Amino acid sequence: MDDTELFGLVVRLDSTRGQQLLQDVRDTTSTNSVICESMLTAFVHQEHPCTCAVASTVICFNSLYQADDLRRRYRGQLKPRCSEGDVFRTDCTANEEVIKRRGMVLEELLVLCESLGLQPHIWTCDSSTAAEQSKEKTTYLSHKTITSTSEFRELIKEVFSQVHARLIVNYYMPALKTSFPFGHFSPLAAYHEADDRVLLLDVYRESFVGWVKIDDLYCSMDTVDSDSNLKRGCLMIQIL
Template sequence: MKTTASSCRDACGPGDDAGARPAAPSTFHRRPLPAQLVDFSAPRGRVLLTEALAAGTAEAFFPLVAHLHTQAEPAWCGLGTLVTVLNALQIDPGRAWKGPWRFFGEELLICCKALEVAAAEGLTLAEVGCLAACNGAAVAARFADAETPASFRAALIDSTRAAAGPFLVANYDRAALAQTGAGHFSPLAAWHEASDHALVLDVARFKYPPHWVPVDMLFTAMTTDDDASGRSRGWLSLTRAARPSWPAEAEALAARLAELGAPVCAPPP
């Protein structure tokens, strides 16, 4: 498939100006959802969710939507998705977010790739998986060019039937869904059997609302190549790991050393 960049590309760049008037606006308020996708809050979108809930294939919806996070930067779709999923998995980050509260925000995802580099370049599927593993998740990565629509659908069904994980993170090319932009990450929250649609909880909520996508179309969007990694896109299956995140382990060790009277170096911010 055509190679496209790894970044979310949700800034006001050339890709977002395609088809605009000669005097293109410098700012944007949302984007219209393509006709082949179904707005989560539209009448049909509500019917799809109601039927998926009744069928037991929207169990992932409530924990994910309760923690749905809008990405803080245009290229931070991978980070915003991880904040959503790690908090939905009830993982303790082991260090404070604000005040006394331990809760994931993008600024706590500090391993694998510097935040300023991620802000400029975005993240690959492997890098998002690395960040998830560093922060207390067990990760299974699947590259779409080595999978089939049937294997993706099976993983989606397993995920959407589980309220405590595994949760699926999709990495796909927006252009293949007739959206503006390029590479993107978002969690998947439900599957509607009769229409074979998946519910994408888009973390770029400033741009698109949560929406239903035909499963075959979403799979095709994941088979596109990421020029940053030289591989196809795909999906991650995330569960809560048996052991805590490495920052939590570091803080626990520091506390124990302090109890023993040993000198302790301050952990990184």
């Protein structure tokens, strides 16, 4: 693979190899391909430096919005294609100025998604022995622990087999060997099983959308968020 096709450990979607992987997904008639098309159509960049979590939620919401339940629930409240501003105006629990200044942590994103009528579930990534031993001892029902790449892969397969489910990942960008020194949120759009990669819709305007190995992505999530002092992970969004 030519180095120009890579952005750190990510195969850029706009590269020849990236387009080949996308075409492979499109050539299937699976739920995976349906989700991929709706997520690509819904894709937007974050509007502010620290609103990656909100932008990721907007993409997932707009991708799911075609479902009748969401159309009925938000008629007159959110536009058919909502924006970050629409989310802030609808969700009175989100402190817009604080989020624009410092961003969000996973549990704050869970609360925001719940306020939008979605059903979110948190998985933190922790491969330590202690995490494996205590994985059944979670503090609340929506919080689980993924202790290995294989468990993360199974979650990926589960999400991309459900038309009404989406996944947002919270990861440390330097672990993917990019030049951006901070944690980040972005949604996943597709799973390429043969290449063991997922399509990461990076919402940061100076970055690239692309395909990342599941093992590399898991390692970037198995890191500590300095704002919460907890491990990063992912958030699955479903329609209630």
